[in-house]
Amino acid sequence: MIARASVGVRAIASARALVDVYLTEIRIAIVEQFQYRVGNYLYMIGMVAEPVIYLVVWTTIANQQGGQVDGITAGDFAAYYIVWTLVRNMNIIFTPYGWEERIRQGELSGMLLRPIHPITWDLGYFAGWKFVVIVLWLPIAFVLGLLFHPVIDPTPLDIAVFGLAIWGAYLIRSVFYWTVGMITFWTTRVGPIFELFITAELLLSGRLVPLTLMPDWAQRLADVLPFKYSFYFPIEALVGNLSDQDLYAGLAMQLFWIVLGSVVVRIVWRFAVRKYGAVGN
Amino acid sequence: MTAAESTIHVDALSKTFRVPVREAGLRAAAKSLVHREHKDVRAVEAVSFEIQAGEVVGFLGPNGAGKTTTLKMLAGLLYPTSGVVRVLGHVPSRRESVFLRQITMVMGNRNQLQWDLPALDSYELIRAIYRLPAEQFRETRDAFIELLDLGDQIRKPVRNLSLGERMKAEFVGALLHRPGVLYLDEPTIGLDVTMQKRIRSFVAEYNQQYGATVLLTSHYMADVEALCKRVIVIHHGRILFDGGLADLAARFDxxxxxxxxxxxxxxxxxxxxxxxxxxxxxxxxxxxxxxxxxxxxxxxxxxxxxxxxxxDPPIEDVIELVFADASRAVDEARTAESAASPR
The missing domain is CATH 3.30.70.980 (YebC, transcriptional regulation domain)
Structure with a gap:
């Protein structure tokens, strides 16, 4: 009984310590990113260019087809792509390209010396960055709203699920991109593999077009892959007409992919770290 | 001397890297598309030594001798190809949290603090990662800052510090958790003489105060002479000498x-x-x-x-002599090997 209680106390202490690490990382990221607010703004504006192009194209098509495409109106497209800009920024994570640099510069050696998994740093730091992003995103969303007139009428449940789903999306993307990045331990140039992965994500996540506009086979394929839960689902949770059941099911699927991705990271990491050369770093 | 008594126990430790090789030019590049050739580079070969608690040991050797590779295996950054390593009773390559909390590694040419933020912010992160009690953390941090005369420099972004100031700030960060084993890899590289002295006296004081075990690599013999009674000389991945610094001159010069x-x-x-x-x-x-x-x-x-x-002759001259002897021995061995091989 006493042993069980002490295990419980240790577990609580560990959890509190981990929360402390994350909060400190988040604070560091916020301080650091606010220093670079101009750079961040320019980065966001560059990032917003992508959905604005999609939005202009689809709005034009909708207008040419009597105001809608497959039941999606110009206002729906505007809502979809404006929310897209927030989800995309929430989805900024440590990319596989960074691994090459991290290994070459010896930065990973420093991380490996610490008694904490290196993914903790990436998760905490990029999560902190989000708070800066949200603040900077608000005026951009306001301007886009004035220009494109989005139609959006979420319920309180939609908003609550969206609030959870954007963090779920962030975690899904983090764990899967971490896994892809770890290929760098086996091959020096991970770029081409990353390009393949990002192309698959572009097509099957709802990033390029809403998934309902994709062929049936692509939608079925998207259902069994994690990508749509990092873009399409959070956007649809806020702007779509998902039933309560669909909303809960979506969150459950996000949880499934986060757990699966975390297990994959854990397994691959064990082998990857054995391959770490660290020559001269 | 048994493994249980030693802080660092190394027995027949080896590390071999498999590296791709190809000749220069287009033809060789085309050939490598279908047939990649590799060769094994033996960075460390059957190295054995013991280091006791509180010892400060100089790990000497020319560039590429295997010093850093050995240190990285002792820190758990690299997996040994063969051999046994135990540090504070732990196998470093398992990278257990309880082990990592007791060691540190300072690399003279690497920055582990947040580049764009004051060192104070990085120290906070270190506090959280190592779960340091707030009072112990503040006490250690302030003592080290005073000892290294860092003053207000810790409030400037790390990128704005001079190399020497940065190194001092690195040392504070690396030792905040009061590790029992320090791996110092060229900690004074590029620093001016005054700053070198400051770092040396800090390491000596830390060693005295906390009874820490220190393994130091440096090309500056002044570091070694000031801190180490014992040196281990490594060349081409093999240990040439392990003993008192004073005995090195007697043996090789x-x-x-x-x-x-x-x-x-x-x-x-x-x-x-x-x-x-x-x-x-x-x-x-x-x-x-x-x-x-x-x-x-x-x-x-x-x-x-x-x-x-x-x-005794200057230690630099002795070391030069040791390496020259070793290189001659390797050359002779290679010549003998090629003469013996069938043609």
Whole structure:
């Protein structure tokens, strides 16, 4: 009984310590990113260019087809792509390209010396960055709203699920991109593999077009892959007409992919770290 | 000396890297598309040593000797190809949290603090990662900052610090959790003499205060002479010498240096030994170690000597001699190997 209680106390202490690490990382990221607010703004504006192009194209098509495409109106497209800009920024994570640099510069050696998994740093730091992003995103969303007139009428449940789903999306993307990045331990140039992965994500996540506009086979394929839960689902949770059941099911699927991705990271990491050369770093 | 008693126990430790090789040019590049060739580079070969708690040991060797690779295996950054390593009773490659909390590694040419933020922010992160009690953290941090005379520099972004200031800030960060084992890889590289001294005295003080075990690599012999009673010399991945710093000269350099200042100016001292320099009226002779007492007596008897000193040759010269000997031995072994191989 006493042993069980002490295990419980240790577990609580560990959890509190981990929360402390994350909060400190988040604070560091916020301080650091606010220093670079101009750079961040320019980065966001560059990032917003992508959905604005999609939005202009689809709005034009909708207008040419009597105001809608497959039941999606110009206002729906505007809502979809404006929310897209927030989800995309929430989805900024440590990319596989960074691994090459991290290994070459010896930065990973420093991380490996610490008694904490290196993914903790990436998760905490990029999560902190989000708070800066949200603040900077608000005026951009306001301007886009004035220009494109989005139609959006979420319920309180939609908003609550969206609030959870954007963090779920962030975690899904983090764990899967971490896994892809770890290929760098086996091959020096991970770029081409990353390009393949990002192309698959572009097509099957709802990033390029809403998934309902994709062929049936692509939608079925998207259902069994994690990508749509990092873009399409959070956007649809806020702007779509998902039933309560669909909303809960979506969150459950996000949880499934986060757990699966975390297990994959854990397994691959064990082998990857054995391959770490660290020559001269 | 058993493994249980030693803080660091290394037995027949080896590390081999498999690296791709190809000739220069387009043809070789095309060939490598279908057939990649590799070769095994033995960075560390069957290295064994023991280090006791509280020892400060210099790990010496030329570039590429295997020093850093060995340190990285001891820190758990690299998996050994073969052999046994135990540090504080742990196998480093398992990278257990309880082990990592007790060690640190400072790499002179690497920055582990947040580049764009003041060091104070990085220290907070270190506090959280190592779960340091707030009071202990503040006490250690402030003591180290004072000891290293960092002052307000810790409030400037790390990128705005000079190399020396940055290194001092790195040291504070690396030791905040009061590790029992320190791996210092060229910690004073690129620093000016004053800053080198400051870092040395800090390491010495830390070692004294916390009884920490220190393994130091440095190309600056002043670091080694100031901190280490014992040195391990490694070359081509093998240990050439493991013993007292003073014994290194006796083993590898069979000479002594005699400094002579005469009352009536400079005289020709070549009959007594090799004159290797004359400066400000003082001549320096190199003589066989065994003959040093006899030659000293002769000098005192024959000449009007104002001052005389007998010293071991500078440690830099001894080390150079060790490496030159080792390189010669390797060359001879290779020549013998190629002569023996079928043609």
């Amino acid at each position: 069979s000479t002594k240096t005699i400094g002579v200042t005469l009352r009536d100016g400079v005289a020709d001292l070549s009959p007594y030994g090799d004159v290797i320099g004359t400066e400000d009226g003082k001549s320096t002779l190199r003589v066989p170690r065994a003959d040093a007492p006899r030659i000293t007596s002769r000098l005192l008897a024959d000449l009007d000597v104002a001052d005389l000193t007998i010293e």
